[in-house]
Amino acid sequence: MPDPAAGAGVLDALHQVILSRRGADPDQSHTARLFARGRAKIAQKVGEEAVETVIEGIRGDTDKLAEESADLLYHLLVLWADAGLDPARVYAILDGRRGTSGIVEKKNRKLKGKAGEADA
Template sequence: MADYNLEKLFDDLLKKKKFNKEISYTSNLLSNKNLLAKKIGEESIEVILEYLNNNKDNIIKESADLLYHLSVMWISVDVKPGDVWNELQNRKGKSGLDEKKSRLS
């Protein structure tokens, strides 16, 4: 499934937005902001823990979970993957340290 990418995941999840939240995990997350925020936090921590344990296979699995939940959050606030790619493109060529300083000032 190497041809599956974040845009395709996003499109698949977008279709589930209209599903009944009683039968669709994605739709349930979209209807419950606190649950979605909690899941993003949990998945973020799990990725970090697997990173600290140097467990590549579990990093991949937990990263997939995190990307899924992050994509659901984007849908909930009408952010498209292209919006994020554009932001990354805008930062290209800038020092990460300089960019971080500009956000702090």
């Protein structure tokens, strides 16, 4: 039964389940099947789910957008696990950006790029 009050902790719980599927039977676990098919296939699935999410976002059906977003997040977590990326690193990056406007961040990135060109 889905918990309507479930928060982002769901992602941590899912990450743990995904890690537990490494080396599991691909006939019993979809995650194990993805791991067995390899990084390129997992990445392809992330791309497909991203496109489906974009389509539902444009259509504006929030039920379908929520479903596709869940598929996207699941496959993204599988990709992170396969690549050995701890989700905490992504969360730390997001957390580090808190309070910095995206517009300011983009300007700083451009300035850093120009400084790098001048150094070269």
